[in-house]
Amino acid sequence: DTGVSxxxxxxxxxxxxxxxxxCDPISEHNRLYWYRQTLGQGPEFLTYFQNEAQLEKSRLLSxxxxxxxxxxxxxxxxxxxxEQGDSAMYLCASSLGTGATDTQYFGPGTRLTVL
Amino acid sequence: AQSVTQPxxxxxxxxxxxxxLRCNYSYGATPYLFWYVQSPGQGLxxxxxxxxxxxxVQGIKGFEAEFKRSQSSFxxxxxxxxxxxxxxxxxxxxxxxxxxxxxxxxxxxxxAVQP
Numbered sequence: 191d192t193g194v195s196x197x198x199x200x201x202x203x204x205x206x207x208x209x210x211x212x213c214d215p216i217s218e219h220n221r222l223y224w225y226r227q228t229l230g231q232g233p234e235f236l237t238y239f240q241n242e243a244q245l246e247k248s249r250l251l252s253x254x255x256x257x258x259x260x261x262x263x264x265x266x267x268x269x270x271x272x273e274q275g276d277s278a279m280y281l282c283a284s285s286l287g288t289g290a291t292d293t294q295y296f297g298p299g300t301r302l303t304v305l
Numbered sequence: 306a307q308s309v310t311q312p313x314x315x316x317x318x319x320x321x322x323x324x325x326l327r328c329n330y331s332y333g334a335t336p337y338l339f340w341y342v343q344s345p346g347q348g349l350x351x352x353x354x355x356x357x358x359x360x361x362v363q364g365i366k367g368f369e370a371e372f373k374r375s376q377s378s379f380x381x382x383x384x385x386x387x388x389x390x391x392x393x394x395x396x397x398x399x400x401x402x403x404x405x406x407x408x409x410x411x412x413x414x415x416x417a418v419q420p
Contacts, residue, residue, distance in 0.1 A: 193348075194348065221406070223405075223407065223408075225408075230412065230413075231412055231413075232309075232395050232397070232410030232411050232412050232413050233349070233395070233408070233410050234410070235407040235408065235409070238405040238406075238407060245404065245405060246404070246405045246407065281348070281349070283349075285406070290337065290399070290400070290401050290402065290403060290406055291337070291356055292406065293351055293354070294351075294406070294408065295348075295351075296341075296348035296349040296350075297348050298346065298347060298348045299348065
């Protein structure tokens with residue numbers, strides 16, 4: 191197991207620019223999650239994929255956010271027209287299972303700073 | 306609304322002393338319960354989890370947690386803290402009947418360890 195990897199680890203952008211983050215889950219994990227963590231807070235759920243299907247999106251995920259998981263492997267999270275309020279750590283997690291008891295394994299996160 | 310409360314934002318303990326981190330949840334039914342640890346530059350790592358059965362669960366790194374239904378609590382304990390335990394600790398819940406297994410996190414407790 192190489193673990194969940196995320197790229198880039200850090201991203202600094204100017205307000206109004208678009209950014210894209212990538213997550214590579216643990217091999218063969220069918221479930222993939224995105225969370226957002228702001229300073230002093232715990233992670234908040236953004237969206238969930240089972241294989242390539244996006245099955246749930248949080249109300250936190252505005253129209254400027256889009257996530258994909260083509261072919262059920264890696265996933266991308268794109269933020270369009272970034273705002274300063276988007277500055278946060280974006281965490282990806284993956285798990286293997288179909289029930290309610292599988293364990294989520296987290297990546298190191300991508301820290302986004304919007305100037 | 307479903308929520309997790311970690312009343313202590315910061316805790317400082319001396320190395321070798323015992324530790325208890327508090328977690329309370331508000332949920333319609335008994336959720337699944339988790340403790341994660343986050344070190345700087347590292348992803349969230351699962352310490353332990355509770356689904357059902359014995360209310361005292363053992364985890365990695367010498368941690369344990371006790372589920373108390375009457376108090377809606379799931380406190381984390383360690384009998385003797387090591388300097389390497391300094392990190393941020395998050396309590397989380399998920400729904401046993403949920404389709405996505407998304408985690409709801411508390412705001413975290415930052416643990417400092419004095420030599």
